[in-house]
Amino acid sequence: MNQTDLFLRFKNLSPNIDDYLNENGYSGLRTALTLTSAQIIEKIEKARLLGRGGAGFPTAIKWKASTGKTPSYIVCNADEGEPGTFKDRFIMTHSPHMMIEGMVIAAYAVKATKGYIYIRGEYPEIASNLENSLLEAEQRGYLGKNITKDFSFSIEIIKGGGSYVVGDETALLNSLMGNRGIPWNKPPFPAEKGLWEQPTYINNVETLACVSLILQYGSDWFRSIGTPESPGPKLYCISGKVQSPGVYEAPMGSTVRDLISLAGGVIGTLKAIQIGGTAGPIYPSEALDFHLDFKSMSSKGGILGSGAIVVMNTDTSMAEVLEVEMRFFAEESCGKCFPCRYGTRQLSFMANNIVLGKGKRDFLELMEETADIMKGSSFCPFGKSVEMPVKSVLNNFSGELHALIRQNDYIREVQI
Amino acid sequence: MITLTIDKTTIQVAKGTSVLDAAKQAGVDIPTLCRHEDLTPLGTCGMCMVDIDGFKDLQRACITEAVEGMQVQTNTPQLRKLRRGLLELVLATHPDDCLQCIKHGSCELQKLADRFEIRTLRYDKYTRGLPLDRTAAGIVRDMNKCIGCGRCVSVCHEVQSVKAIDFMGRGSDTIISPGYGVSMGSSVCVNCGQCIVYCPTGALYEKEMIDEVWEALDDPKKVVVAQVAPAVRVALGEEFGMAPGSLVIGKIYSALRSLGIDYIFDTNFSADLTILEEGTELLERLSSGGTLPLITSCSPGWIKFGETYYPELLDHVSTCKSPQQMLGTIIKTYFAKTHTIDPENIVSLSIMPCTAKKFEAARPEMNDSGYQDVDYVLTTRELARMIRQAGLQFKSIQEENPDPVLSQYTGAATIFGASGGVMEAAIRSAYELKTQKTLGSLDFTDLRGIEGIKKASVDIEGTEVRVAVSNGLSNARKLLNIVAEAKERGEMPFHFIEIMACRGGCIGGGGQPLENTLAKRAQRIEGLYAEDKNLPIRKSHENAEVLGLYKEFLQKPGSEISHHLLHTHYTAR
Numbered sequence A: 001m002n003q004t005d006l007f008l009r010f011k012n013l014s015p016n017i018d019d020y021l022n023e024n025g026y027s028g029l030r031t032a033l034t035l036t037s038a039q040i041i042e043k044i045e046k047a048r049l050l051g052r053g054g055a056g057f058p059t060a061i062k063w064k065a066s067t068g069k070t071p072s073y074i075v076c077n078a079d080e081g082e083p084g085t086f087k088d089r090f091i092m093t094h095s096p097h098m099m100i101e102g103m104v105i106a107a108y109a110v111k112a113t114k115g116y117i118y119i120r121g122e123y124p125e126i127a128s129n130l131e132n133s134l135l136e137a138e139q140r141g142y143l144g145k146n147i148t149k150d151f152s153f154s155i156e157i158i159k160g161g162g163s164y165v166v167g168d169e170t171a172l173l174n175s176l177m178g179n180r181g182i183p184w185n186k187p188p189f190p191a192e193k194g195l196w197e198q199p200t201y202i203n204n205v206e207t208l209a210c211v212s213l214i215l216q217y218g219s220d221w222f223r224s225i226g227t228p229e230s231p232g233p234k235l236y237c238i239s240g241k242v243q244s245p246g247v248y249e250a251p252m253g254s255t256v257r258d259l260i261s262l263a264g265g266v267i268g269t270l271k272a273i274q275i276g277g278t279a280g281p282i283y284p285s286e287a288l289d290f291h292l293d294f295k296s297m298s299s300k301g302g303i304l305g306s307g308a309i310v311v312m313n314t315d316t317s318m319a320e321v322l323e324v325e326m327r328f329f330a331e332e333s334c335g336k337c338f339p340c341r342y343g344t345r346q347l348s349f350m351a352n353n354i355v356l357g358k359g360k361r362d363f364l365e366l367m368e369e370t371a372d373i374m375k376g377s378s379f380c381p382f383g384k385s386v387e388m389p390v391k392s393v394l395n396n397f398s399g400e401l402h403a404l405i406r407q408n409d410y411i412r413e414v415q416i
Numbered sequence B: 001m002i003t004l005t006i007d008k009t010t011i012q013v014a015k016g017t018s019v020l021d022a023a024k025q026a027g028v029d030i031p032t033l034c035r036h037e038d039l040t041p042l043g044t045c046g047m048c049m050v051d052i053d054g055f056k057d058l059q060r061a062c063i064t065e066a067v068e069g070m071q072v073q074t075n076t077p078q079l080r081k082l083r084r085g086l087l088e089l090v091l092a093t094h095p096d097d098c099l100q101c102i103k104h105g106s107c108e109l110q111k112l113a114d115r116f117e118i119r120t121l122r123y124d125k126y127t128r129g130l131p132l133d134r135t136a137a138g139i140v141r142d143m144n145k146c147i148g149c150g151r152c153v154s155v156c157h158e159v160q161s162v163k164a165i166d167f168m169g170r171g172s173d174t175i176i177s178p179g180y181g182v183s184m185g186s187s188v189c190v191n192c193g194q195c196i197v198y199c200p201t202g203a204l205y206e207k208e209m210i211d212e213v214w215e216a217l218d219d220p221k222k223v224v225v226a227q228v229a230p231a232v233r234v235a236l237g238e239e240f241g242m243a244p245g246s247l248v249i250g251k252i253y254s255a256l257r258s259l260g261i262d263y264i265f266d267t268n269f270s271a272d273l274t275i276l277e278e279g280t281e282l283l284e285r286l287s288s289g290g291t292l293p294l295i296t297s298c299s300p301g302w303i304k305f306g307e308t309y310y311p312e313l314l315d316h317v318s319t320c321k322s323p324q325q326m327l328g329t330i331i332k333t334y335f336a337k338t339h340t341i342d343p344e345n346i347v348s349l350s351i352m353p354c355t356a357k358k359f360e361a362a363r364p365e366m367n368d369s370g371y372q373d374v375d376y377v378l379t380t381r382e383l384a385r386m387i388r389q390a391g392l393q394f395k396s397i398q399e400e401n402p403d404p405v406l407s408q409y410t411g412a413a414t415i416f417g418a419s420g421g422v423m424e425a426a427i428r429s430a431y432e433l434k435t436q437k438t439l440g441s442l443d444f445t446d447l448r449g450i451e452g453i454k455k456a457s458v459d460i461e462g463t464e465v466r467v468a469v470s471n472g473l474s475n476a477r478k479l480l481n482i483v484a485e486a487k488e489r490g491e492m493p494f495h496f497i498e499i500m501a502c503r504g505g506c507i508g509g510g511g512q513p514l515e516n517t518l519a520k521r522a523q524r525i526e527g528l529y530a531e532d533k534n535l536p537i538r539k540s541h542e543n544a545e546v547l548g549l550y551k552e553f554l555q556k557p558g559s560e561i562s563h564h565l566l567h568t569h570y571t572a573r
């Protein structure tokens, strides 16, 4: 197996089940069906699969919570609301069966009876193609009634609606049940009480695709790719000022430099890199040498997140970057808790005024303090995460922001 | 028991106690804007963050359970800064018209801003510029002052199950409003006012009628007649620093007289009257195979709830008007005639613990006297304001008596203000009227208290009469679902049901003094039962004035004239 082609090999194939079967598809499920739940979970544990949805939570630990209580549910998180993230779209477009196979394996392992794919509302075409893929899988006996004598499992597609926060697992489950898409306080964790108070296991699209790979090629093989702590292949999304933005595959732990060169290099002179999505810090060019895996990134005070990398060159104004970021947070906050509901609005207001030349000198300090409040008291990770981008811009690019504010002060003074 | 340390105090608390409640027991008041002891914790405001050893992040004290050995810091420099910052963020969205606000001095946001010494606002000040919603009969909503804590949504959904309001929108545009953009007046809101009770700010309040009442008092042509509901007499004192449950009815009569009210009557009188009418209706339905269970009709919040959610059960609801409306009708008919006053010139005023009574008085069918039976309804809080405006020293005011003929009452009437009271009063009379025997004990303690659903059965001459009582509309919903399901099977689990919209009954109504917590409600209930115990007459059918009214005017319970004046009908919504 080519270790940098596990997802990308499907790019030039059709999403049909035959093409997938030709690529060893569903052999993972066939293997799984000969094993017990515990044996499957052991394989996942040995492979050290970490969730690809952003948090890097060990999948085996989540599944081990299963008590066999029924009904229980598998939810595939295909909300992919993170700007600059489009890897799940890639999988669902080119190898939907890889995800479906992973879901069925997961269901068999945790004894779930029903699955939901919660797909981002902005992906309607993918959703309708997925319907077709589900049908194919059912026709071949990999899905639906009697996959084995005593295992049936069906999958329903739910089209999402709502803010970015709906990607958070508890908010997603609320939305899936027809409630307002706001998070709930854990505990109870979804694996104890999720959909309709029943055990619910929620995984990202890419995580489930990795489950298929592990069952197809084995845990040791999976561990041989990437780093010891964060093994396996990874899809990275590179956007911004690079020659060829897009989805790239590389082993976990590859450097930022490796990926930027895969994307054809920086256009112009590199200035800043944001890693991990909107909620990730914005680093100066030193970040080129960072290793892209969960552990290394958190040791840098950052996150791997969904694996999004946004490249900015010297044409980029950091005040504008901050403004766009803050507007995003203000628009996407679900509004449940005070710090995030009001904090995002004030941050956005201040960032906007800095861009408009109406910034005040104490804004920078107040923005930092606001980010601290949000980090300290937001209800869910969304509000807490604002701190990283805000503080990183304020720390790494404070000269530029100060200069802009001072320059505008000067213009105002001389105009009077 | 669990042992934990809050700041420097080590205490023991029961398992399941939140860190916030544990701190309270340790003498530390952790600030909060969304937690209320009567409601499920919401975790929206973030004011109660605490630092717990072993946790990377700060935790919300309201939704974190105390566990053995926990070490909690509640007052670190980081926490102080955070709380002030949060308050600044909230205040930046909040109007600055505190001096004109109905909650000035009692607003929880104002108190916290003061406690944490917010003297300047570094944030951009913005307000929402939303119109005042005055469309509901009893409730005004000023969403500019709403901080979005969610208590009102919680009480409306979980405690009342009315679901009139909910969160809409997201981010800083989040707003609480009736569904589908309708106004409060055309929503399913039942005007119970429990949202007002739990609102920390001035975003929700009663629709005041004080100005109209002053105007009537100032008009020499008008004869102003007042009635006072049972629950008011054990609560008004709180507005003047007295303990919840203090019986102040004599002071109320006296204050009303000082305010210039011409005739002072008592809704307790018509509570006794209601028992005779409703008791007769029950005995009739029992003996003639009428629709059972019979359900009480005194609580106007419940009536609108029933009309909205249980139209198929409306023929179970007693046709009796509520005591307020009965007395209103009698005042503009019998009283007007005997005192030769033109009903046109009578202004009928009632003092109620309830915001839904404003809705009830305004119902178009409530005009059997030929006029609107009750003109103005003041809540307990509004009466307190009038008393303060007039400069009356309520605490030291001399007790007085009401005016005769429509004011005598029994113990059975006064307990109408507590959940289970109407039922207890009805049983006392129904039993004795039916059996012609005297009851040994008048106390039906199974029916008393704040518990959501209470049941009992009474043996009346060999017939077992099963009764049930509910308070809080979510409990009414549970009880009615039992009835509806049983009905489908052709069964009848109960003969008689009392439903009160608010937790604890009228003493917990949306117009009662704030704070209006369950703990205070329990004290008010005690006040009412204490009065019952001390009254010389404790059975409605022994109320001499009521019997006199029948003799002179109404003939007998359930007579044609009674039916015309004292009964009503309901419409599905």
Ligand SMILES: Cc1cc2nc3c(=O)[nH]c(=O)nc-3n(C[C@H](O)[C@H](O)[C@H](O)COP(=O)(O)O)c2cc1C
Pocket (backbone or CB within 6 Å): A050, A051, A052, A053, A054, A055, A056, A057, A059, A077, A078, A079, A080, A081, A082, A164, A165, A166, A167, A168, A169, A170, A202, A203, A204, A205, A207, A208, A380, A381, A382
């Ligand atoms: C604000 C927010 C947005 C999120 N959005 C997504 C998303 O779009 N897709 C996703 O898979 N996980 C998202 N997550 C992570 C999920 O909560 C959850 O951790 C994940 O679906 C678990 O799957 P995994 O263990 O396979 O990673 C988000 C989390 C937060 C806090």
Ligand code: SF4
Pocket (backbone or CB within 6 Å): A165, A182, A183, A332, A333, A334, A335, A336, A337, A338, A340, A341, A378, A379, A380, A381, A382, A383, A384
């Ligand atoms: S931090 Fe609060 S307002 Fe923001 S998304 Fe999470 S729960 Fe919603």
